[in-house]
Amino acid sequence: MLRLFEFAGRPFIYLLEEFGRILLFLLSIAAWLFRKPFRLKEILKQMEFVGTNSLVVVLITGTFTGMVLAIQSYYGFRKFGGESLVGATVALAITRELGPVFTALMVTGRAGSAMAAAIGTMRVTEQIDALYTMSVNPVQYLVVPRVVASIIMLPFLTIVSDFIGIAGGYFVGVKLLDINSGIFMARIYDLLVVDDIINGLIKSAVFGFILSLIGCYKGFYTTGGAEGVGKATTQAVVMASVTILVSDYFLTAVMF
């Protein structure tokens, strides 16, 4: 009986421990965020890596998300003559949900995994210990710039994704499916409000924080050589993606 409880309780204890470690890591980030030296050069480097270098992948996914959404909603709405709502549906779905979520998931796959791999490799090759021996705190030098850069860049990427997604929807709706251009745009102006866009951008900043926190955390506590780095990278992507989707529900419930 005791063994049964032990068996059932082990994952729960592991989860609690993991949560505690993340919380301590977070506190350490918060403490180092406001201490000098402020590493602007590192932040800019990470902004380029997280933001600029993710632009192409965000453009492609954003475009095709808008395009597929336009096709799907067109065939749905056509059944009751509501084709004029395609533009507004695409715009609302993209700005509120798909833009921020898909952007965050793509950046998690590209930059979040790279954060875990880079920091994890530094851990197993003693580069993090080397930073300590040179009186440089690795959380401040490696983690804070990545977290700050992700929080700043995700909303920018989401704006791009929102715009290109609606453009993709416009192309499919107006150019391929012959919806009247004026009606397509007018419905967007009627139904889309600034708050939809702003709330989507707030969400994306939160997602940027989540993906960088988890990517850096998994990398920072990597053990077990090259295999450990691989595991940490996979875990970072899975954990960040799940957390983004779960938190999206709660953020949506609070915001809209």
Added chain:
Amino acid sequence: MIELKKIKKSFNGQKVLDDIDLTIEPGKITVIIGQSGGGKSVLLKHMIGLIRPDSGKIMIDGVDTTTLGEKELNEVRKKFGMLFQDAALFDSMNVGDNVAFPLKEHTKLKGREIKAIVEKKLLQVGLKDVTHKMPSELSGGMRKRVGLARALALDPKIILFDEPTTGLDPIMCDAVDKLIVKTQQETGATCIVISHDIDSTFRIAHTVAMLYHGKIIEKGTPEEVKATGNPVVRQFIERKVEDNNF
């Protein structure tokens, strides 16, 4: 002066360091020998504050570092330079930036001055025209030399070497040994070397200490250690394996 007083450390209930008392003489080369996985690197990492002991004191120039906060500990760490086993060079930076890193972090020197020091330190370890190379382009021996140049960048009083000859061919081992001796003579620094390479140990050490089952079981000059009657030390330095280990 470095003094370790009654240092105890366990990992997952397993004792790694058990009541270690060790005094390192300043301005000398002390080599700590012992079996692989016997806690030598753990001992070295205690000295520079990378690992905190479960109990005991680590005195660096009279200051107990086990009670210091991060900020104070960082000040003490500036007295140290450390060469890691695989050099631990930053992959994302070239050789020049690796060596310049501590200077950029802790001095207000201008770019030109930093460049001059970097070249001087690289020359000191026998390297020329490598500043633009990436660590991945270097051989094992060159990586260690660059690691040493980085460790020397701030002219530390204490230099730690974590198994400096591991993984190197015999000629490169000899070159690294000579480099350690030359560095100590030129800088007058206190050098602590972790090794299980007996030949290398007796070539470079002023003092040899042996760590066995978490305790320092022998300490003395190379001649004293060679003449010891302690069977465990004898077995180690004569490279004998007990028959019952097979």
